Amino acid sequence: MATYAIGDIQGCLREFDSLLETISFSAHDELWLAGDLINRGPQSLQLLRRVKSFSGQCQIVLGNHDLHFLAILFGGHKASSKDTFEELLQAPDVYEIGHWLRKQKLVHRDIGHIVVHAGIPGVWSSTQAFAYAAEVEAVIGQDEGVALSADELSYKEFFAEMYGNKPPYWEPSLIGMDRLRTITNYFTRMRYVDAACTMNFVEKGGLESTPNGFMPWFEFAPSQNLQVRAEKILFGHWASLNGVTHTPNHIALDTGCVWGRSLTAYCLETGKITRQSAY
């Protein structure tokens, strides 16, 4: 039995299938998917149907593109001209898929590893990160028709108000949608942060193009009252890193398959990396 983490598939079903074949993925193995399962690539609908059929042996964390689809389906937003999941939105099973997808997590942890789409800010311990993720997961994964108190948000309200870059940094005193949006942005959109762990939402380059006053989130030095994180972090989202972080405890899984490069599988037990070139 082995556990494999795979980064941003973005609808690249053919490469995903080929990669599973190369690693001889079997019914005894487990798959961790680091989010952005869909969008920009060609087969979002078929990819989600395939992954949904694996549910017993697959851990999924949500990425910004997955949340974007949910915000269109449940939050009243419109697709943009760059989106490629029109077939998914028109599918007869789109609501079944959407309700299943919104029950997935933002972070998952096991055997000394954490998987997350973008990252975990250095101002949070792992325990805090899981508690904050649970606050968002409780809202977006809410059971249909559940009775809410006046100060509780529904999942539809969350998806309606999800977009935005503010507040750009964490404060424990944040409440309501500002709090949930900031938590969600750290887990699903973060790349560079400054010394106050303020997110930079503009730059998307690699390590060599780090903007002045910022650093990659995984180089943020935790404050003295935070323990050094015990787990290795597996993350996607940042294709321009092309798998390179220069730190042994942060594994970048997004190697830009949808941009014509490759899809990466990382074996948690052995550390072995397997790549499938884009077709």
Ligand SMILES: [Mn+2]
């Ligand atoms: Mn992403």
